[in-house]
Amino acid sequence: AQSVTQLDSQVPVFEEAPVELRCNYSSSVSVYLFWYVQYPNQGLQLLLKYLSGSTLVKGINGFEAEFNKSQTSFHLRKPSVHISDTAEYFCAVSSYGNKLVFGAGTILRVKS
């Protein structure tokens, strides 16, 4: 069985400050890792994904994440956030061809 833990339910941050959203996972098999963003009353948009290869993954909107196998983590980072980044962020894990297992989500609140 796979599980995902997002360590922070809410992260408040000032505009133009850096941010890190934490995600840890557990799995007995090799996994694919994803970060999705959900704006209020909207669907899920893929930010970035780790399938294999380089452990530093770059995504859309200036986000990046680093896969750390030894720590079973896949933290999401952005060096400078904007007001428009205010949304809920979900970390998810799957094994090949299988369902996504989501974390509980982290609400990023960017303040001016």
Added chain:
Amino acid sequence: AAGVIQSPRHLIKEKRETATLKCYPIPRHDTVYWYQQGPGQDPQFLISFYEKMQSDKGSIPDRFSAQQFSDYHSELNMSSLELGDSALYFCASSFPGLGSNEQFFGPGTRLTVL
């Protein structure tokens, strides 16, 4: 580029009624997943289909059923609706032959049960 289409986008039903949600995957995608996201919750996997056969089943109530048709679209049928069924229902599609498990999500159907 074509995206996943879900209909209807919004649906209001009374308790004990039935509802049918439809999902049209991206062309050439042969796998469809259904997820349920309750208020303030993370999406929970319900069921998936690959090549018109059920491939996996999650926490889907017995009152719900689903199928994938020959054109790969899928329908989620929900009967004896309960207040707790009020949620956002997402459909996602993928094409495992691409070598990844990236799932492309539709905009969701918001079901409200009164």
